[in-house]
Amino acid sequence: MSAPALPQTPQPQTLHVVGAGLAGLAAATAAARAGVRVRLYEAAGHAGGRCRSFRDDKLDRVIDNGSHLVLGANRTALAYARATGGLEAMRPVAPRFPFHDLASGERWEVSPTRIPAGPGEILRALGLPWTRREASVAERLGSRRGFVRLWKPLCEAILNTAPEEASARMFAWTMRRALLGGAPALSPWLFPHGLSAALVAPALATLASYGAEIQFRRRLTGIECGRLLFEDGPEVLGEADRVVLALPPWAVAPILPGWIPPLPTRTIVNAHFRLEAAVALPGGAPFLGLVNGFGHWLFPRGDVLSVTVSAAEPLVDRPADAVAAVLWGEIARVLGRDPAAIPPVRVIKERRATLAHDPATLPRRPGPETPLAGVMLAGDWLRSPWPCTIEAAISSGLDAARWALGRPALVFGP
Ligand SMILES: Cc1cc2nc3c(=O)[nH]c(=O)nc-3n(C[C@H](O)[C@H](O)[C@H](O)COP(=O)(O)OP(=O)(O)OC[C@H]3O[C@@H](n4cnc5c(N)ncnc54)[C@H](O)[C@@H]3O)c2cc1C
Known part of the structure; x- marks a missing residue:
């Protein structure tokens, strides 16, 4: 992230974190564990945002909003899970990715020693030789042998963007992190008990045990003159207080008019x-x-x-x-x-x-700074080499806490 100016006050009185998705939980957790008073506000009746579990009445089961997976290369996410105790509810599995072709019925497996692509196209996937900023993944790899069996599924899974429009540069960066880190970086971590058991509930328990105040059903509608304006009434900020808006772009846009560009x-x-x-x-x-x-x-x-x-x-x-x-x-x-x-x-x-992780959208992502003194953004969508992922969300939350506390070396725990 680009380094915002550090605040004058080394120890803010209270860190107000708005949004209890993973970015907000990460900011709140890092700050609370560092001994800072934290208040966390969330519009919904639950935490987790786009990464959560819930009981579904129709199925009569606890399900996730969507299956998630992190890789060993997602070190900040794993550090967060380790510090809150959530790692116990995650399961690392061997770096083997089985595939099934629905058209032909063929099956194969991808692993660090079995990559269904030639050396030339692996170099291209890693970004070598030089990749144009405007290049798409399909333009770069679409005609190659491993496109259908490897690059297309990886591109869709990691960038959630069709290869015809996905940024080849961002794809190459993620490939370098995963493929060049050997088996530990490529090893998937699963959520056998659901996302909340690993990434949400342990963070909420940690926050409670450190005395952080968590308020659900509080929707922020604006910020003015040292006050956070919620639908149900304002919160007055102390002079030394800091604010982290850990909200998605569509929620920040009405709060900071003109600050957030269109982000498909x-x-x-x-x-x-x-x-x-x-x-x-x-x-x-x-x-x-x-x-x-x-x-x-x-x-x-x-x-x-x-x-x-x-x-x-x-x-x-x-x-x-x-x-x-x-x-x-x-x-x-x-x-x-x-x-x-x-x-x-x-x-x-x-x-x-x-x-949309495409070459037109990515450069438009803003950094964490805002026009308001003492107010910073966090969230998976901010400028970062990572695509919108758990790793990006948690890293941005940690960065926000570092800024708020004026402690650039802050980590989640001992
Ligand atoms: C189906 C699905 C599958 C995914 N799969 C993966 C995967 O396999 N691996 C991976 O790494 N990533 C995956 N992701 C991405 C990952 O879930 C997100 O990157 C991450 O959860 C984003 O966290 P966040 O805190 O930045 O944002 P959010 O989760 O959006 O959190 C923002 C929070 O702010 C709250 N809020 C909004 N407006 C207000 C307001 N005005 N006042 C107060 N609170 C407000 C929201 O309710 C929410 O809780 C997936 C996402 C989805 C949806």
Whole structure:
């Protein structure tokens, strides 16, 4: 991040964090553990934002808004989970990515020693030789042997943007972090008990144990003259107080008029099917990548099988039962089930899951500074080498706490 001017006061009286998504939870956690008084405000009745679990009445199960995965290369996210105790609810698995081709039925596996691409295209994916700023992933890799089996699914999963429009430069940066870090960097970490058990509930418990005040159902509508204006009344800021707005761009825009440029977003659709018994994927794999269909990744958890569709604009306007039918048809092919016997299902469309990671949008992302003294932004969408991910959100929250406390070396815990 570009270094904003550090405040004069080394120890603010209270850090006010607005937004209890992962960026806000990270800022609040780092500050509270450093001994700072923290107040966290959240518009919804729960924390977690775009990364959360909830009990679904139709399925009678706890499900996530969408299946998430982090890699070993996401070091700040793992440090946050370690510091709050959430890491215990995460499971590292071997860096093996099984795939199934829905068109041909072929199966293969990608691992650090088995990459279905030639050396030349791996160098291109890593950004060598030099990549033009405007280049898309498809322009760079679309004609290469590994495009359908490797680069396209990785691009959709990591950038949530179709390869025809996704930034080749950002893709190359993420590939360098993942592929050049060896097996530990490529190892996926899963959420077998759900996202909240690992990334949300432990942070809330940590905050409570450090005496932080957490207020739900408080929607910020403006900031003026040393006051945070919430729908239900103002909060007066002390002179030494600092504010972190850990909000998505569409929530910041009305609060800081004219400050946030247009930032197009992309959709992720998840369908969660409740089967009659615990489900296993072929070979007992913890997840399965799909190509040549609508569905992209299958994640089993007990008797719930979830399918994720990234860059899901082609599906998003279809009715939920039509989406479920298409996706179950694909699952039925993989698992040898009856495509007509669609199990109970919940379809979740996150229309603003991430920014569009394209060469026109990325340079427009603002940094963390705002025109208001003592007020800073945090969130996955701010300027960063990372795409909108858990890692980007948590890193930006930590950066905001560092700024607020005037402690550039602050970490989540000992
Ligand atoms: C379906 C899906 C799948 C994903 N998969 C992955 C993955 O596999 N790996 C990965 O790394 N990332 C993934 N991501 C991205 C990841 O979830 C996000 O990058 C991250 O959760 C963003 O956190 P945040 O705190 O920046 O924003 P948010 O989660 O949007 O948090 C903002 C918070 O502010 C609150 N708020 C909004 N307006 C106001 C207001 N006016 N006043 C007070 N509070 C307000 C919101 O309710 C919310 O709680 C996925 C996202 C989705 C949606």
